[in-house]
Amino acid sequence: MDVFGVHHDLIAEYEAFTSSLVAVRDPDIERHLAGERERKTRWPDPKLALNPTFRSGGTVASLCDDGLLHPMCREYFRHKKHPDDPGSRTLSRHRHQREAIAVADRGDSYVLTTGTGSGKSLTYIVPIVDKVLRHPNPDGISAIVVYPMNALANSQLHELEKYLTWGVPEDRRKVTFARYTGQEDSEQKLQALRNKPDILLTNYVMLEYLLTRPDERRELIGAARGLRFLALDELHTYRGRQGADVALLVRRLRDACEAPALHCIGTSATMATGVTFAEARKEIAKVATRLFGTKIEPEHVIGESLERSTDPGLDAVPGVHPREPLADAVRRAAATPHGLPSEYEALSGDPLAVWVEDTVGLAVEEPSGRLVRRPPLTIPQASALLADASGEPAEVCHRAIETVLRVGAKARHPELDRPLFAFRLHQFLSKGDTVFVSFEPPGRRHLTSQYQTRVPDHRDKPLVPLHFCRDCGKEYLVVTRPAEHEGAVFEAREDPDAPAADGDGFLYVSDDRPWPDAQDEDAVFRRLPASWSTARWRTWTPPCAAASPSWNCTPTPRRSPDSWLRPPPRRDQAPPRRRQPRRPLLPRRPLVLHAGPRPHG
Incomplete structure (x- = not known):
């Protein structure tokens, strides 16, 4: 499996999905969302981690020969592919597995x-x-x-x-x-x-x-x-x-x-x-x-207990990578991917493969000298390190790293049948939450996609979540009018996804296209989503309110205001409706793409 190709397709499809549901009408909000995509806010660069090579602890058959395991374990613990397969060969054990068997x-x-x-x-x-x-x-x-x-x-x-x-x-x-x-x-x-x-x-x-x-x-x-x-x-x-x-x-x-x-x-x-x-x-x-x-x-x-997969050579100094051989290997891998050796032994001595294992895979614990796993890196981070070590451009280093990992995942050990590089990409996908705006006119309002209740450094300016019309892309502020203020104050709704309660509604704000007068029912219903305005309940007219430039609320004005609070239809007054969508909600969780064989046990 080409992990990098799968990852590229996954992100492209996810971006298309999250961008296709709503065509945002406001240019400021659209530029904000475009900036979020540019910065990869919802899908940051994946973390790259190498599965290390474990020191051998022998085979199950050898443990049976040594008397550490019952002879029938030789028959049970074998490589099997289907229910009728008795196994092609005995399982190989890692050093830590043998130590556990000995303690038991x-x-x-x-x-x-x-x-x-x-x-x-x-x-x-x-x-x-x-x-x-x-x-x-x-x-x-x-x-x-x-x-x-x-x-x-x-x-x-x-x-x-x-x-x-x-x-x-x-x-x-x-x-x-x-x-x-x-x-x-x-x-x-x-x-x-x-x-x-x-x-x-x-x-x-x-x-x-x-x-x-x-x-x-x-x-x-x-x-x-x-x-x-x-x-x-x-x-x-x-x-x-x-x-x-x-x-x-x-x-x-x-x-x-x-x-x-x-x-x-x-x-x-x-x-x-x-x-x-x-x-x-x-x-x-x-x-x-x-x-x-x-x-x-x-x-x-x-x-x-870990050991190296690559071979830096007998005369190599741990952690030291000569610049010229490394630069040659980087250029070769980036320019002619098929020129890399595909055999395990040959690729294990390649300077770029050695650098990848030293930088992405293994570190030496001091003062014990044990080999330990390195923390995962993003490929841009690894590319920057390789560019510093080789003197080649970061873009070239990026291609070279992907190439050597692809080839290393296919190069198999001649006896153990394990790849030179078994690696994983950890991709976090954020839920793509809605946009939050301040209670200010378009063009001057603060925009953010991070959940906050107030504008940073301006505690007097509350932030309100938005919902977007699925038909035209117009944004609505998700607000409520608390009863204790007698409907004179708008506040952000605490849970925009909860069923609407008394006082809840969507606040329409527009300088260039004000909401029609409440007495003009035809004009009002032309503004409502189709699912809100069926002939069966066309005579229903919910209460309206206007917001003045000071953002206080006055009920049922006589002239068309610049902004209106439009409550959603009540269940007992209107047919079921589709909730006005926000940006798609997806859980933030890691997605792991794995290159290499599935581990036993």
């Missing part, structure tokens, strides 16, 4: 705090499967895995199906599992209650119910007597009051299952930050100990 083999509790795409779930699934194979418990539950969201439980259910059932004969399926989160139908729930799976996937809310509902407590919690493993995924979500609730839930579960030797496992990508990993381990161990009610030693907080 000693019977200790632990926490894994590694980044996205590091295979965290296999650090507890593999040890659990190993213990179930070594010490079967046919009529009982050996492990409960708790997720903060059902989507994570659903994903893990698929992974268990893939590893423990795909390509495995019925008589070789020695480890059972089930999901019990509240989304199952009655038959699925009944099967879980009857069959007592070895591994139970649930969420913390349902786990609370299992401890309180008589039937489920008797069948499932009763079957979990002497429970061996409790795993909490996404440990960082359990904080504050929710964290206290889950901590008490863990203690109640341990007592109900009569499992004083319960092995607790936590995983998280963002548990704590510190100047060094050693400091972070101490803090994470303290938090995990409080949450689980079990001592977690700092040395049992397992982090990721």
Whole structure:
């Protein structure tokens, strides 16, 4: 997949969508919105992050040979593509996964705090499967895995199906599992209650119910007597009051299952930050100990062990990139993308590829010397750094970076089949809120797209949200007339999207096209949206008000004013209408575009 092409098309379509619903009539507002698009206010440049290469911990087959895993794990944990596929080869394990398996083999509790795409779930699934194979418990539950969201439980259910059932004969399926989160139908729930799976996937809310509902407590919690493993995924979500609730839930579960030797496992990508990993381990161990009610030693907080994908050469000085070779590589990548080597070994030694990994991917932690991930950068930020290092223009550097990332995502390791560069683009899409204006005539009013109640440095000037007519693009101020002021004052409506209440309305303001006199019904109804003026209720005339130059309100004047308050039709007086639209509302959330293989686990 061409991530950059997908990203370009996505932003182009989103911009077209947000710009097509309303053709804004006021030139000042249109220029303001054009400036917002120019500054990429609603879609800032995406953040670029490299998925690092993890140090090898051997293969599942080698761990079986070493006696660290049961021999049948060799049959289960393989690369599989479909339900009938027994697997083309054994899974390769990362160093942190092997360390977790070793800690579990000693019977200790632990926490894994590694980044996205590091295979965290296999650090507890593999040890659990190993213990179930070594010490079967046919009529009982050996492990409960708790997720903060059902989507994570659903994903893990698929992974268990893939590893423990795909390509495995019925008589070789020695480890059972089930999901019990509240989304199952009655038959699925009944099967879980009857069959007592070895591994139970649930969420913390349902786990609370299992401890309180008589039937489920008797069948499932009763079957979990002497429970061996409790795993909490996404440990960082359990904080504050929710964290206290889950901590008490863990203690109640341990007592109900009569499992004083319960092995607790936590995983998280963002548990704590510190100047060094050693400091972070101490803090994470303290938090995990409080949450689980079990001592977690700092040395049992397992982090990721990284290694380079590129090869700077034996004589290279870390972090130093000779200017001329780098400039040559930049020009070559920008001018002739197909001239870059496509083979893994050749591309890994390219000066530009080395620079990208050093600048975007990896940093050296002082004083330990550990390789750690770098914070994400935007491509313009990375291009500026490359321009400074190579002396080439930033535009050329931009093209060169995209080119080497595209080629690196396709260059595969000859043995491990991993790409040289697996990278992600994190794109934030803002909701495209409405425009806020001050209570001033057009041409002099303050405009902003950021929610504020007052004009900065002018506390006496309130800001009011706008709605736009879908037909003509005319802007209306979304206001209300508080009853305590007897309709003499306009105020911005607190929630422009809420159903209209008494006193709410849209304030029409125009110097060049004043609102017609209220007595001229034909002229008034020609100004209203078509959905407001059907023949069935044409005789309905809502009350009007005019705003004087001082922006006070006077009811029902005899001459055409410069501005009118037009309340929306009431539900009991008018047919349903379409609300006058603002700019499209979309949630602000990150969209992640990923180049490279999906990580296992």
